[in-house]
Amino acid sequence: IKSISSCQVLSIRRVIPTYYAEGELWRELSSFAAQNHVTISSDTFSIYHDAEYKEQDVDVELCTAVKKIGKNIGEFTYRITEPIPIMACTMVYGEFSNIAGAYLAFAEWLQKNSQYRMKGATRQIVHRGPWNENDPKKYLIEIQIPLERDN
Incomplete structure (x- = not known):
């Protein structure tokens, strides 16, 4: 568990x-x-806005950190993400198909740690993927799930 800044x-x-x-x-x-001469960093992540896991029609927001906010054009939006004070994180090694098992493991963890409940959209950060690693067995994905404590 860690906190994520905006x-x-x-x-x-x-x-x-x-x-x-x-x-x-x-x-x-x-x-x-x-095309728009936007300097982006290697800090990228996906935010999944669906309330639950779906196989089809996935509501996803792709984000890349930028040094300055520019002008929104069409579907491309500049914004400041919200800070997440309590984020459960886990690393998934290997092929993308391993991600489903990580979510199942998180669900089991959440049942055992009932002082927490999910709050908000999950994120994924692909640290190593097809653009920087040839061997899918060496992919590295971080899953981040926002939580809140039950009072």
């Missing part, structure tokens, strides 16, 4: 057919940044 981001939010369609959305965001 950050300035350039983002695009869209409902995509499946999680596997996220790669095309990342290409759109990268292309927009390049």
Whole structure:
């Protein structure tokens, strides 16, 4: 469990057919940044706005940290993310298919730690993925799930 501070981001939010369609959305965001001379960092993450896990029609927002807020154009939005004081985090090693098991493990953890409950959209940070690692067995994904304490 850790706290996550707010950050300035350039983002695009869209409902995509499946999680596997996220790669095309990342290409759109990268292309927009390049065309508009936006300096982006390697600090990127996805926010999943659905209240529960879905196989199809996934509401996702892709975010990349930026040094300054620019002008919103079409689906591309600059904003400051909200800080998350209590974020449960876990690292997932290997292929993207391993992510589902990590969410199941988190659900079990949450049942055992009943002083917490989920509050808000989950995030994923791909530290190592297809753009910087050739071997899917070496991928590294961080799952972040916002929590609040029951009083």
